[in-house]
Amino acid sequence: NRHEWVAAASLTVGAAAIGYLAYKTLYSKDKGSKLLVNLDIQKDNPKVVHAFDIEDLGDKAVYCRCWRSKRFPMCDGSHTKHNDETGDNVGPLIIKKREA
């Protein structure tokens, strides 16, 4: 009768939803490799590459590697906030004169 029908239908829906949920949590571990590194810098550019001539460098240049800097490609310390928020451990690249 109608009752049984409703019970069967919602039971299936419930089971399917929970099954899907369990599947997603169990098999989401390789999702790591699907993560974007750069969220919003020059997204219209297919590959964001920067080149600098050594002759133009001052005593010390700190380059961003976390892609969160507002002064990208230079570091502005944004990696600290990123690392705190995500538990990541990224930091910049420093190119400097030996004594600097």
Added chain:
Amino acid sequence: NRHEWVAAASLTVGAAAIGYLAYKTLYSKDKGSKLLVNLDIQKDNPKVVHAFDIEDLGDKAVYCRCWRSKRFPMCDGSHTKHNDETGDNVGPLIIKKREA
């Protein structure tokens, strides 16, 4: 009776599961900022920073900014595979002599 009870119970479970699923998909858009940039380089190091002296640089040095290079901190082209797999657009940092 028992039938009604079973129908009500599974209906709630189904609704709760679907509600949770809808919530997660709708509100996961800011998850972007939760993403890790560095998945497996020196994860025991709280902040991975590299420094090089200009005097030690050759004509050209290409530094990785995608954190997937097997030769990190140097670039080994891994950004291409990363960009293809994720639709990202990251690329390296090049420090070179003017003529190089």
